[in-house]
Amino acid sequence: MIGCGTVGSGVLDLLQRREEDLTRLLGRPIRVVRIVVRNPSKPRHHLASLISSGVEISGEPRRVTRDPGVELVVELAGGRDEPKTWILDAIEHGRDVVTANKATLAFHGAELFAQARAKRRCIYYEASVAAAIPIIEMLSNGLVANQMTSLSAILNGTCNYILTRMEFANLDYSAALAEAQAKGFAEADPTLDVSGGDSAHKLALLAGIVTRSHIPVESIYTEGLERITREDMEFVRQFNYSIKMLAIAKRNDQGSWELRVHPTLIPRSEILAQVRDEFNAVYMKGDAVGPMLIYGKGAGGLPTASSVVADIVRAAKGERGTPNAHMGVTPALVPIERIELRNYIRMTVLDVPGVLGRITSFFGMRHISISSIHQPEARVNQPVPVVLLTHKTSEHVVAEALRDLETARLLTRAPTRIRIEE
Amino acid sequence: MIGCGTVGSGVLDLLQRREEDLTRLLGRPIRVVRIVVRNPSKPRHHLASLISSGVEISGEPRRVTRDPGVELVVELAGGRDEPKTWILDAIEHGRDVVTANKATLAFHGAELFAQARAKRRCIYYEASVAAAIPIIEMLSNGLVANQMTSLSAILNGTCNYILTRMEFANLDYSAALAEAQAKGFAEADPTLDVSGGDSAHKLALLAGIVTRSHIPVESIYTEGLERITREDMEFVRQFNYSIKMLAIAKRNDQGSWELRVHPTLIPRSEILAQVRDEFNAVYMKGDAVGPMLIYGKGAGGLPTASSVVADIVRAAKGERGTPNAHMGVTPALVPIERIELRNYIRMTVLDVPGVLGRITSFFGMRHISISSIHQPEARVNQPVPVVLLTHKTSEHVVAEALRDLETARLLTRAPTRIRIEE
Known part of the structure; x- marks a missing residue:
């Protein structure tokens, strides 16, 4: 195990709580061999029983990624680029890897998964998205x-x-x-x-x-x-x-x-x-x-650890x-400008006669169809919010209108736009 | 495949839609070899292309459970006792089984799973509970x-x-x-x-x-x-x-x-x-x-078929x-009488003066604590509903009270009790 913070401690906790069950399920025990932490000399009371049963606490990731006695590397350290080198090293040395590290996978996934494929190793990453949810x-x-x-x-x-x-x-x-x-x-x-x-x-x-x-x-x-x-x-x-x-x-x-x-x-x-x-x-x-x-x-520690342990079990079963x-080519993606959505647009205007008419014609001219409009009562010449909901409109049309609004001198502040999904 | 109704047809449909993907995933195609139906001579237009590609339609389950060319038996026939004999026969002859049959598993599961264990075969049954939901x-x-x-x-x-x-x-x-x-x-x-x-x-x-x-x-x-x-x-x-x-x-x-x-x-x-x-x-x-x-x-056909195909894929991967x-011993179960729950109790009474008092003292005497009581206005001497919600109460106390109510001449009709969970 590389990294032993909240999630790592949760994993150790669950492995202990479920020891009997998992051993029966797998036909052999899951044994923690080494734990790599940034500062191995820091006292860690919650690891005392593991240490006394022979688990080595080390500051050197290679003690885990390259040890022939290690079948599976569990990477829970966090960070983005450093864990990549550990995962690669583990795969290089024939180990499967369990990780909860979404950033590393999102940025280096192409390289990591390609390497895993080439070496016929597996990267398990259930815990990297939505913690407890499988x-x-x-x-x-x-x-x-x-x-x-x-x-x-x-x-x-x-x-x-x-x-x-x-x-x-x-x-x-x-x-x-x-x-x-x-x-x-x-x-x-x-x-x-x-x-x-x-x-x-x-x-x-x-x-x-x-x-x-x-x-x-x-x-x-x-x-x-x-x-x-x-x-x-x-x-x-x-x-x-x-x-x-x-x-x-x-x-x-x-x-x-x-x-x-x-x-x-x-x-x-x-x-x-x-x-x-x-x-x-x-x-x-x-x-x-x-x-x-x-x-x-x-x-959270235990919800994330639940998925890490599920992955450890999967790896132990050889699934x-x-x-x-x-993991190969990127599919065709639709750029945001080409999408059509409904929108909520909140503007702040000076409450002067005719302002609502100018707002609606501003959007009408740009072919943005308004499904509803709301303006609370306010004192004349005071700033007042105007909120409108649009029908489905191309993103590029909305973006252009929002840009134009800034120069149109209709608003006293920049507008807020939030997209709507039904 | 044994049985080819709505779910079976859905499975054939999905296997065809996903053929390319699944073949790439598994490294080999999933091939339907035989389909057993109750009435093999009935014309089945939707199976025409399968039949012309060599799939045998048969009325004899053993054509599937015992054929050496069949790796996996998919039982989708429904019923309770008959499918048990097919599943046992398939396991006996060294095949894994996928089934959507909750009744057969619920009643004969102990025997079926024991047999599967003994023969080192696997029964996959994702589709038997909550169809699409894995x-x-x-x-x-x-x-x-x-x-x-x-x-x-x-x-x-x-x-x-x-x-x-x-x-x-x-x-x-x-x-x-x-x-x-x-x-x-x-x-x-x-x-x-x-x-x-x-x-x-x-x-x-x-x-x-x-x-x-x-x-x-x-x-x-x-x-x-x-x-x-x-x-x-x-x-x-x-x-x-x-x-x-x-x-x-x-x-x-x-x-x-x-x-x-x-x-x-x-x-x-x-x-x-x-x-x-x-x-x-x-x-x-x-x-x-x-x-x-x-x-x-x-x-539904396709939602259930989705889980059947997931099981077929799992079996093909050898998971x-x-x-x-x-599956072994039964755990300790708490009999319903020993459970404590809140309750909704709806009674119908004649709206005469004092009736509410008699109702509340009836429950009070039996140590059933009432958390709220409701009686709509009604005409005197007409039947009127009285609804009460209880605090947590032992099931056996509630059951006894409901029995007593029937002889207590307080109600004009049998009461309705619904349990509450928060």
């Missing part, structure tokens, strides 16, 4: 008979926690973020999460399985949730929508895929809108199964059913 | 590192369709059943579904995996939904509950299990309450993962990770 197994095995046609997922617990608190506790973004940080659901530097970057890493992995190919992270359109305000939440609630940070993969009739991560309005009656707090969920459709949803904890075999 | 794989593999502590599942699409229509279209039981029959969601004789029997078969299989043992169907307490009325739905809605036909397995701190199938009040805010129409869902808790939910189509290995 979504990778499900897409790779359970739904193998399906052409998946779409996938809409809540893959980042930090974002979902923030949005839940904004929606139900009326907090603004920064208060919700501060609360998430205090509760351990957000990092001190939350950028990777709130920017959608982490969701994009995970979507790249899931879309890779679904399209049986390699998806570069850079090909996923990604937008963060930092600009959503309490005012947006209030409007959205009024219209019976929720805002969720969704990672979306959709296949069109030509077999091309749109891949995107952004805050999204979804009807409150949708089952995804019921996914609250730090939970994750994946809603998907296949040509045989129709719609399906899976929901569970998307972070090689991962989609690695497919 | 719940068996999930419990056997994805959550293998967990001690599961509870499972509450909607496993019968017929029941869920009927309850959904009663809840949202205000239909009474018989109208909802008639609609379900017209739409093909219920059989002409719906007894097995509405009595809870079918759910109990499926719960026996799931609880068998979770407890790693054999669960006899007879050990599951089962109650049907036939007695639920439109009036119950109205009350329940008023109290912010939904009624769902739940299959429940719960582990207590001593490691004993309660297993039961019955109509259940659950808060409308629960995610299971969002599961509508013919959909199935399993909500479960494990010591590592916490709560988890999976949701999808629980019936033997089913829980068969565990």
Whole structure:
């Protein structure tokens, strides 16, 4: 095992709790041989019994990746580029690898999976997406008979926690973020999460399985949730929508895929809108199964460790059913500009006579069809929000209109646009 | 393949749609060799291309179970006792078996799995529970590192369709059943579904995996939904509950299990309450993962075929990770009388002065604590419903009270009791 933080400790805990069961299931025990940590001289009381039973604590990854007594390398160190060299080294030396490292796989997956194929080794990575939820197994095995046609997922617990608190506790973004940080659901530097970057890493992995190919992270359109305000939440609630940070993969009739991560309005009656707090969920459709949803904890030591141990068991059974075999070319992707979506647009205008007419004709001229418009009462000459929902409109048309709005002197502040999915 | 109805045809359809993908995945094609049907001389146009490519249509199951050219027997015939002999015969002759037959497995599973173990063969049965939902794989593999502590599942699409229509279209039981029959969601004789029997078969299989043992169907307490009325739905809605036909397995701190199938009040805010129409869902808790939910189509040709094909692929890959290995003794079960639950009790009384007092003291004397009571206004001396919700009460106390009520001359009709889960 390389890395022994929250997840690693969870794995050791579960291996111990389930020792008898797993030994009976596999016909042999799972034995931890070595643990590599950054600072091996730091006292680790929770490892005391392992150390006294002969487990070596080392600072040198090669003690694990190259030891002939090691059958399986479990990489739980985190980071992006360094783990790549360990995984490659392990494969090079004939070991299978279990990893929970979405960033490494999303950025170096093409190289790692190709190397695993060449050496007939296997990389197991269930824990890298949505922690406890066995979504990778499900897409790779359970739904193998399906052409998946779409996938809409809540893959980042930090974002979902923030949005839940904004929606139900009326907090603004920064208060919700501060609360998430205090509760351990957000990092001190939350950028990777709130920017959608982490969701994009995970979507790249899931879309890779679904399209049986390699998806570069850079090909996923990604937008963060930092600009959503309490005012947006209030409007959205009024219209019976929720805002969720969704990672979306959709296949069109030509077999091309749109891949995107952004805050999204979804009807409150949708089952995804019921996914609250730090939970994750994946809603998907296949040509045989129709719609399906899976929901569970998307972070945390034990939930993640549950999937790591499942992978260890799979490896011990010699099951090689991962989609690695497919990882090859990138499928045709639909650029974001070519997608048509409904939109929520919130603008702030000076409440002067005729302003609503000027707004609607601004959008009318650009062939953006408005499905509804809302303006609360306000005092004349005071800034007032105007919210409109559009019918399906090409992204490039909306983008152009939003750019034009900035120079049109209609608004007192930059507008907020959030995409809608039904 | 034995049996070629809706599911069998779906399997042939999917094998054809995915031929290229599956061949690449497995490194060899999946080939249908023989199909056994009850009436082989009946013209089957949809099989024409298979027949012309050399697939034999036969009326004799042994043509499949004993043919040396057959590697895998796929049993999709339905029925309970007859398929047992085919499955045994297939195992006897060294073949693995894929089946969607919950009744056969629930009643003859102990014998079938023991025989499979003895002959080192494997029975794959993903499609036997909740059709499209890969719940068996999930419990056997994805959550293998967990001690599961509870499972509450909607496993019968017929029941869920009927309850959904009663809840949202205000239909009474018989109208909802008639609609379900017209739409093909219920059989002409719906007894097995509405009595809870079918759910109990499926719960026996799931609880068998979770407890790693054999669960006899007879050990599951089962109650049907036939007695639920439109009036119950109205009350329940008023109290912010939904009624769902739940299959429940719960582990207590001593490691004993309660297993039961019955109509259940659950808060409308629960995610299971969002599961509508013919959909199935399993909500479960494990010591590592916490709560988890999976949701999808629980019936239908293609959804079921999706799981059958997943099993065929698993068998072709030689993955033997089913829980068969565990099937042995029955775990300690908690008899229904020893369980404590909250209850909804609807009674009909003559609206005479003092009747509410007599009702409440009737329950008070029996140490049944009432958490709320409701009686709509009515004309004096007319029958009026009285509904009460109890705090947690022992089943045997409630059962005795319900018996006593019948002789106490307080009610004009037999009471309705529905259990509550939060």
